[in-house]
Amino acid sequence: MECKDETTGNVNDKQTKEQSKQQDIEKKMEEQKQQPEKTSPKLNPRAGLKLAKTNGASKKRVYKVVLTGGPCGGKTTGQSRLCTFFENLGWKVFRVPETATVLLSGGVKFSDLTDKEAFKFQENLIRTMIQIENTYFELGQSSLRDCLIICDRGVMDASAYISKEKWEKMMSANNWNPIELRDNRYHQILHLVSAANGAEDFYTTEDHACRSEGVDMARDLDYKSAAAWVGHPYFDVIDNSTNFETKMNRLIEAVCQKVGIDIGDRLLATSRKLKFLVATLPADSEFPPFQDFDVVHHYLQSSGPKVQARLRKRGQKNHWSYIHTIRRPNVHGQSRIEVKTQLTHRDYMNLLAQRDDAHFTIYKRRRCFLINNQYFQLDIYREPSHPRCKGLILLETYSSHSGDALKNYMPKFLNIVKEVTGDPAYSMFNLSLREDWSTTKKFWHPMPGKEGSKTSETKTGDIVVDSD
Template structure:
């Protein structure tokens, strides 16, 4: 499978046109079907490591939750055509399929762009959510054609529990550098993310609104050499941001827990933020949240918890670079006056 993928990757790299390569399965999926010892032996024998084979090899992971988990009425193992589908290649019963589905999803926990497409909608809407997710990552403006309702959510967390209370997780060291930008409406940053001295590097640029789209965000995977060269463009108005990022999956929902580390501005000391994407609301959303975490409040769109603002060296009350969010209004707290230098995209999605 690796060699087949490599062949297609090489063809894509040699193409003079934009090319999107979709893999039905990825390398890490194999770990769901063999023992941990065998998988680790295979990794060691091929000199693989998770950062290279999971994070750097694929730009995005989409896990389409099996019908065995949430749409059982549409799960069939019979080798004949029913009124809704034909699955001649499916052999697992519902319970085993559900278990393997969870293991397959867990194999990708830790990838920086991992989206779980669950069965909370009908199949057509499920496919639209998948397409919308891909379009968003590659920067294609789809307008409202797919009626996507998934949104990014951010929560303030206090008093972290011991590691034993978490489901299986992956921890990463993350370093962010803001870069000097071409104009006041463009924001650029670098991200270094890794485990056990294996790193991936991403350059993110956010651009002004185009054709009414709320945000244009272009992410480019970098080599170590490119990353080091771009560091020369660091913006001295910002601190470097250091985090420990913990990724885990629970209730078919993918979460990232950012634990801010020193050195940094005193405003970041002890700060812990939980992030996820969801189309759920109300009780449905509340029920899927991690019960073992002490969630203080939702801070989605709150400029006080924007990484751009958190990294500013100047005091918020005097700086002209403070970025106010258009999606969050505080009625009980006085915010600084709107800055003359306007940065429209203050949410942190890296």
């Protein structure tokens, strides 16, 4: 085909019109190339993975993560830790419940289903999951704050429980594709490796009503759920190469790195929790930007003398989140493990019936702030409380620093009296006791360590350090 320059004057009118028409077609084709690819609104109500922006000049982020992995990998506790961490930074956090658990808790057993029923159930499960997630995604889009959306498993997890042939048939029948389901729908995938793979001594089915898998099956499901997400551009595997506490810190660190939040040294493996007694509360104007929360703690009756159970209600402007924490004694020499579970208001009210009358309810105002890339929580104890808590102010942080290096990171505007890390007189468990410390048998004492070594005591995990 012969191409002619537009400036050529030796062309007839017919050629000029045809050339002009061809240029219009090419222009439209080029404009279409520049348009973003349209996606199914059912799968992705906001195409692409760019973080959402407000209408103004300031930027707002909506970040969607999936917590996945085999049974007993730490997803429940990890969700709770992520939620608390980002709420303390002022983010709005939405937690999308696991759709499979919701449906299976209604009496469904795969062993009772025919092949056709099982296929249809999985198909409806995915449809339900997509709709539930989209509801939270739209809420995140309309939020005025930065928003983290934590999905307890994602759409691709369903492929771990169905044959490849049936999965491809289901994808084709619903016009789904892996690019939309896996790559474009979520910003980051975090696979928490099952305890059945590398931490077998800690694998249990006791804390999950819908879990019945043995170690071998759990290990197999762990591999399958990981394989389902291979190909996602931001896929992080959080394995069992460290103890559980460090595993949770690595989870938070992985999200912070992708979002672009500078966490300093708070989540290093050598980082430890530190607690300080503060004399007085300065004026609000002395603080850097902060978030204040009302916090209420209730200790519950526990199953054994070495097991602690408590409820925490934490909120702003009469909007609350609820956490149930169980702290168990050392297992196989590893640090004492805390299992944290997010609760509904109804579950919280039901568990309140198990309050331990040996303890006062603890009321605090918690102020969270960042300074020198160091994250701090300042707990101001409030009445009603035991007289020993009157006027008490405690500052907490995680750090690997000590001595003069630590002093350089501490808030200069606070009048810090002394460090009280590991001091039983400042344990929330002991502070809440109704009886006098000299007569009660419930008073907690730290495990013996090297004299004067708070670090050695902290590493045992038996110091009652109330982290929520």
